[in-house]
Amino acid sequence: MSLPMLRRCCGCISLEIGCLLLAIISSVSCILYLIAGCWNLPQHTEREKEDNLISMTMIMFSTLSLISNVFVLIGIARRRPNYLQHSLMCNSMFILCIFLVVTVTCIYSPEFKPYKQSPVNIVLIVIAWICGAAYSMYYLVIVNSLYLKMKFSYSETGLPM
Secondary structure (H helix, E strand, C coil), X not given: CCCCCXXXXXXXXXXXXXXXXXXXXXXXXXXXXXXXXXXXXXXXXXXXXXXXXXHHHHHHHHHHHXXXXXXXXXXXXXXXXXXXXXXXXXXXXXXXXXXXXXXXXHHHCHHHCCHHHCHHHHHHHHHHHHHHHHHHHHHHHHHHXXXXXXXXXXXXXXXXX
């Protein structure tokens, strides 16, 4: 099943500008996620080994996703659809891994135990997770739409070469 193709981002912005804005927002969020992971590493002696592993995987997948987002920005600037295609394939896997790390962290980390005592906090965590998943899916749809638009504009076929 393929992703849908949109003609405009957010209904009113051109696809190129919208994809550029979303790539910048995603890059900034990866940088913030990277900072959060690095912030927790100096307390490695006071934490469980599993929490350190979670922080290290968070840093790793955030860095890889940031690199993939930079490829989107370069692909838009240079009008290279193959950059968008490679970024789309890699970033979808990195986003999935980041969400798995977030889920495991929220469920099993003892640092989140005080937050899981209140039903309101649990609802907020679930809402934040759903919003992040919806944004990530929309980002992938926009990048895919721009890739297809660029591919059809610069060649006669939409098949990857």
